[in-house]
Amino acid sequence: MNAEVLIPAVQTRREGAVLVVSIHNPPVNALGQAVRAGLLAAVEQADADAAVQAVLIVGEGKAFIAGADIREFGKPPVPPSLPEVCNRIEASNKIVVAAIHGAALGGGLEVAMSAHYRVALPAAKLGLPEVSLGLLPGAGGTQRAPRLMGVKAATELMLSGKHLSAKAGLAAGLVDKLVEGEDPQATGLAYANELLAAKAAVRRTRDIEITDKAMALADLQMLALDTAKKARGLFSPLKIIECVQAAVNLPFDEGLAKERALFTECLNSPQRAGLVHAFFAERETAKIPEAKAAAPRHFAKIAIIGGGTMGAGITVSALDAGLTVTMIERDADSIARGQANVEKVYNGLIAKGRMTEEAKAAIMARYTPSTSYDEIADVDLVIEAVFEDLEVKKAVFKELDRVCKPGAVLATNTSYLDIDAIADATSRPQDVIGLHFFSPANIMKLLEIVVPAKVAPDVVTTAFELAKKMKKVPVRAGVCDGFIGNRILAVYKQAADYIMEDGASPYEIDEAVRGFGYPMGPFQVTDLAGGDIGWATRKRRAATRDPKARYVEVADRICENGWFGQKTGRGFYLYPQGARVGQADPEVLAIVDKERAKKGVTPRQFSADEIMRRYMAAMVNEGAKVVEEGIALRPLDVDVTFLSGYGFPRFRGGPMKYADMVGLDKVLADINEFAKEDALFWKPAALLQKLVAEGKNFDSLNKAV
Numbered sequence: 133m134n135a136e137v138l139i140p141a142v143q144t145r146r147e148g149a150v151l152v153v154s155i156h157n158p159p160v161n162a163l164g165q166a167v168r169a170g171l172l173a174a175v176e177q178a179d180a181d182a183a184v185q186a187v188l189i190v191g192e193g194k195a196f197i198a199g200a201d202i203r204e205f206g207k208p209p210v211p212p213s214l215p216e217v218c219n220r221i222e223a224s225n226k227i228v229v230a231a232i233h234g235a236a237l238g239g240g241l242e243v244a245m246s247a248h249y250r251v252a253l254p255a256a257k258l259g260l261p262e263v264s265l266g267l268l269p270g271a272g273g274t275q276r277a278p279r280l281m282g283v284k285a286a287t288e289l290m291l292s293g294k295h296l297s298a299k300a301g302l303a304a305g306l307v308d309k310l311v312e313g314e315d316p317q318a319t320g321l322a323y324a325n326e327l328l329a330a331k332a333a334v335r336r337t338r339d340i341e342i343t344d345k346a347m348a349l350a351d352l353q354m355l356a357l358d359t360a361k362k363a364r365g366l367f368s369p370l371k372i373i374e375c376v377q378a379a380v381n382l383p384f385d386e387g388l389a390k391e392r393a394l395f396t397e398c399l400n401s402p403q404r405a406g407l408v409h410a411f412f413a414e415r416e417t418a419k420i421p422e423a424k425a426a427a428p429r430h431f432a433k434i435a436i437i438g439g440g441t442m443g444a445g446i447t448v449s450a451l452d453a454g455l456t457v458t459m460i461e462r463d464a465d466s467i468a469r470g471q472a473n474v475e476k477v478y479n480g481l482i483a484k485g486r487m488t489e490e491a492k493a494a495i496m497a498r499y500t501p502s503t504s505y506d507e508i509a510d511v512d513l514v515i516e517a518v519f520e521d522l523e524v525k526k527a528v529f530k531e532l533d534r535v536c537k538p539g540a541v542l543a544t545n546t547s548y549l550d551i552d553a554i555a556d557a558t559s560r561p562q563d564v565i566g567l568h569f570f571s572p573a574n575i576m577k578l579l580e581i582v583v584p585a586k587v588a589p590d591v592v593t594t595a596f597e598l599a600k601k602m603k604k605v606p607v608r609a610g611v612c613d614g615f616i617g618n619r620i621l622a623v624y625k626q627a628a629d630y631i632m633e634d635g636a637s638p639y640e641i642d643e644a645v646r647g648f649g650y651p652m653g654p655f656q657v658t659d660l661a662g663g664d665i666g667w668a669t670r671k672r673r674a675a676t677r678d679p680k681a682r683y684v685e686v687a688d689r690i691c692e693n694g695w696f697g698q699k700t701g702r703g704f705y706l707y708p709q710g711a712r713v714g715q716a717d718p719e720v721l722a723i724v725d726k727e728r729a730k731k732g733v734t735p736r737q738f739s740a741d742e743i744m745r746r747y748m749a750a751m752v753n754e755g756a757k758v759v760e761e762g763i764a765l766r767p768l769d770v771d772v773t774f775l776s777g778y779g780f781p782r783f784r785g786g787p788m789k790y791a792d793m794v795g796l797d798k799v800l801a802d803i804n805e806f807a808k809e810d811a812l813f814w815k816p817a818a819l820l821q822k823l824v825a826e827g828k829n830f831d832s833l834n835k836a837v
Contacts, residue, residue: 139156140156140166140170141155141156141157141164141166141167141169141170142154142155142156142166142167142169142170142171142173142174143156143170144174144177146183146184147188147321148325149183149184149185149186149325149328150184150185150186150187150188150321150324150325150328151174151177151178151181151184151186151187151188151226152188152190152317152320152321153170153171153174153175153178153187153188153189153190154190154191154192154317155167155170155171155189155190155191155192155196155197156192156193157201158192158193159193159194159195160193160194160195160197160198160199160234160235161191161192161193161195161196161197161198161240162197162198162199162200162201162202162203163197163199163200163201163214163239163240163243164201164203164204165201165204165210165211167197167201168212168213168214168217169212171189171217171221171243172212172216172217172220174187174189175187175220175221175224175228176220178224178226179224179225179226184226185226185227185328186226186227186228186229186324186325186327186328187224187226187227187228187229188229188231188317188320188321188324189221189228189229189230189231189243189244189247190230190231190316190317190320191233191234191316193234194234195233195234195235195236195240196230196231196232196233196234196235196236196240196244196256196316197235197236197237197239197240197243197244198234198235198236198237198238198240199235199237199238199239199240199261200214200238200239202412205408206408213271214239214242214243214270214271215270215271215272215388215392217243217246217271218242218243218245218246218271218272219246219272219388221243221246221247222246222247222248222272222336222337222338223336224248224334225334226334227248227249227324227327227328227332227333227334228246228247228248228249228334229247229248229249229250229251229320229323229324229327230243230244230247230249230250230251230320231251231252231253231316231317231319231320231323232244232250232251232252232253232256232258232298232307232316233252233253233255233256233314233316234255234256234257235256235257235295236256236257236258236259237257237258237259237260237261237295238259238260238261238262238269238273239269239271241258241259241260241269241273241306242260242269242271242272242273242276243271244258244306245272245273245276245277245280245306245337246271246272246276246337248334248335248336248337249308249309249323249327249332249335250306250307250308250309251307251308251309251310251311251319251320251323252298252301252302252307252309252310252311253298253310253311253312253313253314253316253319254298254299254310254312255298255314256297256298256301256307257295257296257297257298258295258296258297258298258301258306258307259289259293259294259295259296260273260277260289260290260293261293261294261295262290262293262368263290263291263292263293263366263368263369263372264293264407264411265404265407265408265411266366266367266368266398266401266403266404266405266406266407266408266783267368267395267398267399267404268290268368268371268372268375268391268394268395268398269290269372269391269395270391270392270395272388272391273290273391274286274290274372274375274376274378274379274387274391275338275375275378275379275384275387275388275391276337276338277289277290277306278342278348278376278379278380279337279338279340279341279342279379280304280305280306280337280340281304281305281306282304282305283342283348283351283352283376283379283380284348284351284352284355285304286376287351287352287355287372287373287376288355289304290372290376291355291359291369291372291373298310309323311323338384342379342380345380345381348380349377349380349381352373352376352377352380355373356370356373359373364646364649364651364781365647365649365781365783366403366783367397367398367401367403367404367783368398368401368403368404371394371397371398374390374394375387375390375391375394378390378391402793403783403784405785405789405793406782406783406784406785406786406789406790406793407782407783407785409768409771409785409786409789409831410771410772410775410782410785410786410789413768413771413772413775413785413786413789413834414605414772414775414776416766416768416834417605417606417607417608417768417769417772418596418599418600418606420592420593420596420608420765421765422583422589422590422592422593423593423596425589425590426588426589426590426592426593427590427593428590428593428594428596428597429512429539429541429590429591429594430512431455431512431513431541431594431597431598432455432456432512433455433456433457433458433510433511433512433513434450434455434456434457434458434511434512434513434514434515435457435458435459435460435508435511435513435514435515436450436457436458436459436460436514436515436517437459437460437514437515437516437517437518437528437532438459438460438461438470438516438517438518439459439461439466439467439469439470439471439473439474439501440469440470440473440517441473441571441572442517442545442569442571442573443459443470443473443517443518444470444473444474444476444477445477445569445571445572445573445574445575446515446517446545446569446573446574447459447470447474447499448474448477448478448573448574449569449573449574449602449604450515450602451474451495451496451498451499452495452574452602453598453601453602453603454498454601455498455601456498456500457498457499457500458499458500458501458502458507458508458511459471459474459499459500459501459502460502460503460504460505460507460508461501461502461503462503463503464503466503467501467502467503468501470501471499471501474496474499475492475496477574478492478495478496479492505531505532505534505535506535508535508536509535509536509537510537511536511537511540512540512541513540513541513543513594513598514532514536514540514541514542514543515543515544515545515567516528516529516532516542516543516544516545517545517569520546520547520548520549520668522549522550522553522554525544525546525549525554526553526554526557527557529542529544529554529555529557529558529564530557530558532558533557533558533559533560538560539563540563541563541565541591541594541595542558542560542563542564542565543564543565543566543567543595544564544565544566544567545566545567545568545569546566546568546582547568547614547615547618548613548614548615548618548669550611550613551564551565551566551582551584551611552584552585552586552611554584555584555585555586555587561584561586561587562586562587562588562591563587563588563591564584564586564587564591565581565582565583565584565587565591565592565595566580566581566582566583566584566609566611566615567579567580567581567582567595567598568580568581568582568609568615568617570777576776576777577603577604577605577776577777578604578605578607578617578772578773578776578777579599579602579604579605579606579607580607580609580615580616580617580773580777581595581596581599581606581607581608581609582609582610582611582615583608583609583610583611584611585611592608596608605772605776607764607769607772607773607776608764608765608769609763609764609769609773610761610762610763610764611763612758612761612763613673615763616758616763616764616769616770616773617773617774617777617778619754619758619763620751620754620755620758620770620773620774620787621778622669623750623751623753623754624654624747624748624750624751624754625654625658625666626684626750626813627746627747627749627750627751627813628641628654628655628747629684629686629687630682630684630746630810630813631738631743631746631747632684632686632724633684633686633724633727633728633731633733634733634735634736634738635733635735635736635737635738636737636738636743637716637721637724638653638655638704638720638724639655639716640738640740640743641653641654641655641743641747642654642655642656643740644740644743644744644747645743645744645747647740647744648744648747648748648781648784649780649781649783649784650779650780650781651779652779655703655704655705656704656705656714657779658687658697658703658704659697659698659703659704659705659707659714660697660698661697662696662697662698662699663687663690663691663695663696663697663703663704664691664696666687667687667688667691670687670688678812680812681812681813682810682812682813684727685727686723686724686727689723689726689727690703690704690720690723698712698714702717704717704720705717705720745802746802746806748787748790748791748794748799749799749802749803749806749814750813750814751774751787752787752788752790752791752799752820753799753803753814753815753816753817753820754817755767755770755787755788755791756788756817756819756820756830757817757819758770759788759819759830759833760817760818760819766833766834766835767788767789767830767831767833767834768786768788768789768834770786770787770788771785771786771787771788771789772786774786774787788830789830789831791829791830792829792830792831796820796823796824796829796830797824799820800816800820800821800824803816803820804816
């Protein structure tokens with residue numbers, strides 16, 4: 133039997149007058165049932181022992197308590213509840229001290245706030261991130277945090293889900309003392325004995341008065357207005373504000389009851405299911421079949437080919453990951469622009485006070501600009517980021533094949549192109565992989581890792597290791613036109629074009645998509661990216677387009693006028709004087725009317741609900757085909773692609789999770805209904821039909837690989 137199983141989750145021992153309560157629940161001391169029960173029993177033990185004058189709660193290993201135990205998610209609650217534990221800690225008649233090192237997050241911070249005093253080591257992280265899972269702090273966090281750190285600061289902490297450093301926690305009032313060192317038990321014991329020597333009283337957070345209630349309520353009203361605008365339909369943020377209002381207006385126990393009732397509402401919300409799915413799915417995408425077969429290759433020096441917007445963004449990501457980077461451009465002017473593009477990012481951080489000149493200089497010392505491929509003969513990994521043209525990329529890879537050392541990983545940052553064809557331009561296709569970064573590459577989290585037919589398993593694991601170093605969210609994709617994200621995007625953008633030609637304006641469609649929870653609609657995105665990019669793709673695909681397939685020409689007409697979106701001052705929208713937010717353009721509506729007349733289309737009205745039914749049906753149907761063909765390993769890989777790269781509303785969990793929540797039978801019924809208008813476009817995916825016939829959902833396919 134594994135000896136670890138025999139170690140109690142909570143252990144106690146006497147150190148003089150202090151009962152040390154240590155939590156052993158690796159890896160992060162999550163608040164599983166055994167920990168909750170152990171804490172409750174320890175406080176009872178302390179209160180019953182006249183020799184104990186103080187209790188010290190401390191975490192073993194690398195954290196205090198990092199939050200709820202994710203293994204209990206979705207399971208029936210098992211007593212004792214965390215509110216019961218926190219209330220019992222606070223009610224203790226012995227001084228209770230929490231010694232915080234590492235993470236004290238969510239329920240972990242709620243335990244700490246229930247203690248009478250808190251001491252922290254410098255590496256401590258404090259936060260109440262429940263909002264990111266569609267929840268709110270449900271064990272007194274919304275009632276205790278405002279009493280400790282003030283109403284506005286506490287509410288902002290909970291709404292952001294962000295972490296505070298130990299120093300910031302001290303300044304905010306969450307921590308009473310900050311002590312240099314690395315041993316939380318020694319630090320906590322010293323502080324507990326110091327309090328006993330000073331004859332400190334039991335100090336319960338619940339007894340702290342919230343002063344200036346009128347100002348607090350005014351702050352909450354402003355936060356509620358701001359949150360309603362920013363949260364775009366999210367359920368839990370406004371419930372957090374409601375809980376804090378209760379903390380201001382009601383006695384503590386009534387506030388706790390209000391918090392518990394609203395916590396239960398959040399727990400039962402479909403948004404919580406979507407957000408929890410997103411949380412787990414992002415952790416699953418790194419689990420790939422190649423990981424069982426091969427360890428990653430070593431890499432420290434890398435090269436970026438191309439210094440444009442994308443190449444510079446990838447360079448910044450690599451530099452920020454601590455790598456040494458050589459950037460190659462074709463001539464002196466181009467490489468000067470490339471370096472300027474990189475420096476512009478860091479200069480922006482300096483201007484905002486987020487970086488010093490010295491820090492920038494240290495980073496740039498690892499950057500080498502060059503116009504000679506011979507400079508990269510010793511690099512471990514190369515990322516090509518040149519113009520999106522197959523022949524141009526093949527030429528680059530022939531040059532990389534000539535100059536790079538054996539075993540160097542050769543990656544292409546293409547959005548659509550055939551990576552098998554690029555690999556075949558070299559004598560070493562086993563070393564070639566796709567790394568599809570999203571722009572701006574130093575900010576966007578998604579990295580599609582595209583796996584061509586001949587690539588070696590250790591090249592795939594190397595790509596995932598690079599994503600980890602760059603703090604990207606990696607998704608494994610197979611080779612096809614557009615991979616996972618852009619392939620599906622092309623289809624639901626077609627659906628939007630059909631809706632537009634059939635009667636809805638582009639502005640009505642964008643409004644419906646924003647109402648669903650996206651930050652932008654598809655026509656706004658086209659204008660932001662540049663209409664000429666999609667135009668070039670449509671021209672490239674023209675030769676392979678099915679002549680029987682419906683084709684909407686509105687976007688082509690707009691591009692023929694030289695209206696490419698924000699960069700030209702107009703596209704689907706008008707952008708006067710360089711405005712970032714577009715205005716409706718009557719001339720675009722005239723183009724739409726003209727195209728309808730040319731096709732003999734009689735326009736009809738579309739409700740926002742009907743727009744979204746079509747938009748999502750197209751997305752889900754193509755997503756099912758992508759899974760069916762093995763382009764995506766699992767439905768959750770499609771979800772993460774859209775959550776991290778395409779602005780899909782996180783609270784809906786991703787398109788495949790959304791379909792599960794709506795019901796696959798309903799999605800299939802919609803597709804069959806729409807197929808009466810256009811059977812070619814609305815052809816149901818075989819996988820979708822199979823799952824409905826078997827009474828299964830997409831989540832049934834999200835098994836470990």
